[in-house]
Each structure stands twice: as C-alpha cells, then as structure tokens.
Amino acid sequence: MQLFALGLNHHTAPLAIREQVAFRPERLVEALANFVRVKPVKEAAILSTCNRTELYFATRDPHHAADWFAEYHRVALGELSPYLYTYPQRDAIRHVFRVASGLDSMVLGEPQILGQMKDAVRQAEEAGTLGVTMHKLFQRTFSVAKEVRSTTAIGANIVSMAAAAVHLSERIFESVREQRVLFIGAGEMIELCAAHFNGEKPRRLTIANRTLSRAEALAERFGGDVLRLDQVAEALPHYDIVVSCTGSPLPVLGLGAVERALKARRHRPMVMVDLAVPRDIEAEVAGLDDVFLYTVDDLAQVVASGMESRQAAVVEAENIINERVDGFIHWLDSRGAVPTIRALRQHAEQLRQAELERALRLMAKGEDPHKVLEALSQGLTNKLIHGPTRFLNEAEGAHLGDSIDLVGRLFNLHPDER
Template sequence: MQLFALGLNHHSAPIAIRERVSFQPERLGQALLSLTNAKPVREAAILSTCNRTELYYASDDPQSAADWLADFHRLSLNDISPYLYSYPQREAVRHVFRVASGLDSMVLGEPQILGQVKEAARQAEEAGTLGTLLHKLFQRTFAVAKEVRTTTAIGANTVSMAAAAVHLSERIFERVSDQQVLFVGAGEMVELCAAHFAGAKPRRLTIANRTEVRAQGLAERFGGDVIRLDAVGDVLHRYDVVVSCTGSPLPIVGLGMVERAIKARRHRPMVMVDLAVPRDIEREVADLDDVFLYTVDDLAQVVESGLESRQAAVIEAESIIDSQVDGFLHWVEARDAVPTIRALREHAESLRQTEMERALKLLARGESPERVLEVLSHGLANKLMHAPTQYLNRSEGERLGEAMRVLHHLFDLNRRG
C-alpha cells in the first residue's frame, strides 16, 4: 500500500474549475466514507480550501481516487483531468510538507494553510478514515511546518489574503476609515479580514451570517453590528466594501441584487471581494461599471510586500523538507519490514524451542551437561544455517554471485574473513 496525493490548485486550475470540485464542510464526512468504502482506498483525508482541493490517501490503485473525485461531483473525468496532478509516495509526502509549510500557497508563507491542513486531518480522524499511515504523515507534517516557520524567514513580513483585501479597497477608496464595510459569513477567513479592516477603523463594520451567535461574537470583538443573512439584499446599498466568504454551494449575492444597490447608491463605486469557492457573488457582477469585484485569484496580483525575504527563505525551507521526507520514508520502509522481522523471529524461536526440548530430554536421560550443551549448540547452528546454505546451493550464474553478496552482507562475512 502506497501514499498518494491527488488534486488541483490555483497553479493548475482556474477558479471556474476549482469551484466545481470543492467540498462543502458539512459533506466532508460523507465524502471520506464514500471514498474509503466504495473504492480500493484504505485511508483518506480531504483538504478543500478556496485555493485547492486535494486528496491524501493510501491505496494500491492510485487511479481509483481520480475516478471517485469525478463521480462524486458528477463530472466527466476528461473535463477535470487536464487540471489534476497526482503524486506517488515520495512526491506525495514532499507535497504535503510543502503545502502545510506555506510553500505552495498563493501567498508564499501564509499561515492559514497549516490550520486548514490540521482541520482536514481532524475531519478524517472523526470520520474514521485516518489510519496509521496518514496519522503518522500528518503528525510529521505538522512538525515539519513548525520547524520551517521557526527556523526560516518564510513567514516574515506577513502578507495574507485578508491584508490583500484591505489593499484592494484602498486602491478604490483613499481611506477605509471613511467607508462602511459588510462581511458576509463568519468563518475563519472573514474573521481574519475583519481583524485587518478593523485596524483601518472603518466608519461602520457589519457581519451578516446565518448563525447570529457566531456573528455576534465577531461583531463585539471588532466593534461592529449584526444583520441576518437574508437581509443583505435590503441593506447592500449602504456599504462601500463587501467581503464575502461562506460555505454556500450557490451564490448569495446575485446580479439583480447588486444592480439595485448601485442604483440606490447613485452609482457611487463599490468594492466587492469574493473569497469563497464556490463563489458567493455571481460572476456577472464584475461587468457592472461601478463595481470592482475581486476573487481569490485576483488577490495574487496585489501580494507583493515581503516576497523577497520569503523567496530567500525558500531554499532553506526546501532543504528542511527534503531531509524530513527521507526520514518519513525510512519510517514507512521500516514499518513495511515489520511482518518479515516478526516472521524471522518466530522462526528462530521455533528452532530454539525444538532444540531446547531435545536438550531437556538428554538431561533427563542422564547425559552430562557438557555433552547436552554441545548437542544443543550444534543443532541450533545447523538449523539456523540450513536455509541460507540451501539458498546458496540452489543459486546459479548471476544469481549465485548475488546470493553470495547478500550472505556476505547479511552475516558480515567480509569483516570476519
């Protein structure tokens, strides 16, 4: 059984493709069980964010996961295969380490991805699909990410999606402090964005969410107010900046809703930042003259600060990761050898027991201890040497040379000779 990583991300696929294969949080458990029950996949975890959807799994059939991914989302594999990447064991381990360390992120070194990888592992453990192999992989992954962040400058001059959203708003409005900001959703990304916008002291900060308790907590923290999600259409015109990131499978903010808001605003500009995958805001909104709509892919164009120092740290981070990949694969190989080691020990123990019983019978018959020890040692040595001697005698030609090399190495004969 081998480890594999399969998926697509912002490097390999546009948002229009990524949103078609994303997983809603409430369906992750169902998806994991479907993947491990219906296909030859023994262990599995799914990482689904706005920038990537990836399957980490253990299987003897790597193709099965790609087939399952297409079937689960009711897509043709031919439609998504040009955007998919698949990594076998060594490359898969290295990829997971790089992802968690922020080396594969849209914003190099961004810290949110580590929390998202930890959440993917937690979901898999809760679903019962995190076996020994993946459990060890994730534990090592978290340790590697910590080492990369604490010993390199990969996280220096932090630039996040949240900071980029503020930067985009400042391109349109000179000062965020003069604007009213609406957040749709109350998840981690909205929380990060709210923290950044709150630092700019907007004139008003509002949280719209289905669950008012969660929204109320964020509003109190950042000095804002709360509205119901179904009230967004009625009040949208009041806000200059709208940042949305929910888990909705369908758009929450439609073209007609925004058209009415722009008309009520008398065509004053509006910045809309859609951080959700699938998108919360209908793509046609971008065609409106007075609306500046940005998606997660657009944010990459404004992330500039700190990249030089982070790029310099990449070489050091990659070196750490390469070393840790070798260490993890050594553990995997050692784990694969355990059944053979156990069988070898059981075989030796069986031979020992047989010779011990024979020795006890000789002692019971009155044989001298010296004679019994001599018989015991000869018998045990002959039985232990029987299999390698037969292996050598049965080998011919090139196999004989290889057999001799194996036995010399196995029994350290060169040093003894």
C-alpha cells in the first residue's frame, strides 16, 4: 500500500476552477466515508481551503481517486485534468510536509494552513478514515512544521491574507480609521481580518452571520455590533469596506444588492474583499465603477513584495523537510517487514512450545531433569538453525557467497567465526 496526494491549488488552478471542487465543511465527514468506499482506498483525509483542495490517501491503486473527485463534484474529469496533480509516496510525503510548513501557501510561511490541516485530521478521525500509516504521517507532519517554524525565519514578519486585506483597503481609502467595515461570516479567516482591521480603529465594525451567537462573540471581542445575514443587503449602503468569507455554496451578495447600495451611497466608493471559495460576491460586481472587488487571488499580488526576505529561510526549511521525508520513508519500509517479523516470532513460538511439551512429558515420566533440559536446549538449537543451514547447503555457484554474507549478518557472525 502506497501513500498519495491528489488535488489542485492556487499554483495550478484559477479561482473559477477551485471553487467548483471545494468541499463544504459540514459534508466533509460524509465525503470521506464515501471516498474510502472507492476500492481499494484504505485510509484518507481531505484538506479543503480557499487556496487548495487535496486528497491524502493510502491505496494500492490511485487511479480511481481522480474519477471519484470529479464525479463527487459533478465536474467532467477532462475539465479538471489540466489542473490536477498526483504525487506518489515520497513526493506525497514531502508535499504534505511542505504544505503544513507554509512553503506551498499563497502567502509564504503563513500559519493558518497548519490549523486547517489539523482540522482536516480531526474530521478524518471523526469519519474513521485514518489508519496507522496516515495517523503516523500527520504526527510527523505536525512535528516537521513545528521544527521548521521554530528553527528557521520562514514565519518572520509574515504578511497574512488578513493584513493584505487591510492593505488593499488603504489603497482606496487614505485611512481605515474613518471607514465603516462590515464582515460577513464568523469563521477563522473573518476573525483574523477583524483583528487586523480593529487594530486600525475603524469608525464602525459589524459582524454579520447566519448564527448570531457566533457573530455576537466576535463583535463583543472587537467592540462591534451584529447583523443577521438576511439584513446585509438592506444595511450595505452604510458600509465602506466589506470583507466576506462564508461557507455558503451560493453568493451571499448579488449584483443587484450592490447596485442599490451604490445608488444609496451616491456612488461613494466601496472596497469589497471576497475571501470565500466558492465566492460570496457575484463576479459581475467587479464591473461596477465605484466598487473595488478583490478575491483571494488578488491578495497574492499584495503579499508578493514581502517574499524576498524569506527566501533564505526556504532553503533551510527544504533541507529539514528532505531529511524528515527520508526518516518517514524508513519507517514505512520497516512497516513492510512487520508481517514477516510476526510470522517469524510465531514460528519460533511454535518450536518452543513443541520442545517444552516434549520436555514436560519426559519429566512426568521421571526422566533425569538435567538430561531433559539438555535435550530441550539441543532440540531448540537444531530446529532454529535448521532453516539457515538448509539455506546455505542449497546455495550454489555465485549465490553461495551472497548467502554466506546474508547468514553472517543475520546472526551477527564475525569473519573469523565463519
């Protein structure tokens, strides 16, 4: 059984493709259970974020995975194929290590991906799709990510997606301090964005969410107020900056709602940042003259300038990852010997039991214990070396030397003992 990683990300696929194959969080456990029913997948986890959707799985035959991926999302495989990548074993392990360490992120070294991967593992555990191999893989993954972040400068002065959202807003408005900011959603990304915007002390900060209790908790933390999701369209004219990131499969803000808001604002500009995949704000909104709409792909341009200072750390991080990949491959290889080791122990135990039972019968008949023990030890020795002795006696020609070396290493025999 081999490990594989299959998926697409911001390097290989545009947003329009990525949003078609994003897994809804509330259906992820169900999707995992469905995936492992595709024989012969044995273990699996799914990572689905704004920038990537990836399947990590263990199987003997990976060819069905791409078919399942396309079929599950009701997208033709031919449409997805140009954007998909599949990594086998060593490359898959290295990829998972790099993703968790932030080396494959849109924002190099960003820390959110590690938490997202831990969430993916928890969901796989809930679905019952993690076995010994992948459980060990993720244990090592989190250890590697911690080592990379603690021993290199990969996370120094990081420019996050949230900070980039603030920067984009400041391109349009001289200062966020005088603006009213509306956040749609109440997940981790919105929480991060709210923290960054709150640091600029905006005039007003509002959280809109389907579940008001979550919105109220965030609003209380940042000194803001709340809206129900169905109140957003009506309240939209009162906000200068809108940041949205929900798990909705359909847009929460349409072209018509934004047009009406602009009219009510007398066409004062609005900044809209859509961090959701699938998108929360209809793409047509970008065509309005007084709206500056940014998606997750646009934010990549903002953070690119901060990447140069971290390139030296990348080399160091890659070296750590390569060493840890070798270590995990060694562990996997040793797992391959487990059935043979188990069978060897079982064979030795059967020999021991047979000789012990024979000795007990002799002693029950009154035989001399010393002679019985001597016969027991000789019997065990003869049976245990019978296999290697026969192996050497049957070796011929060029194979004889190799056989002698093999048995010598197996029994730790020194050259002068051979």
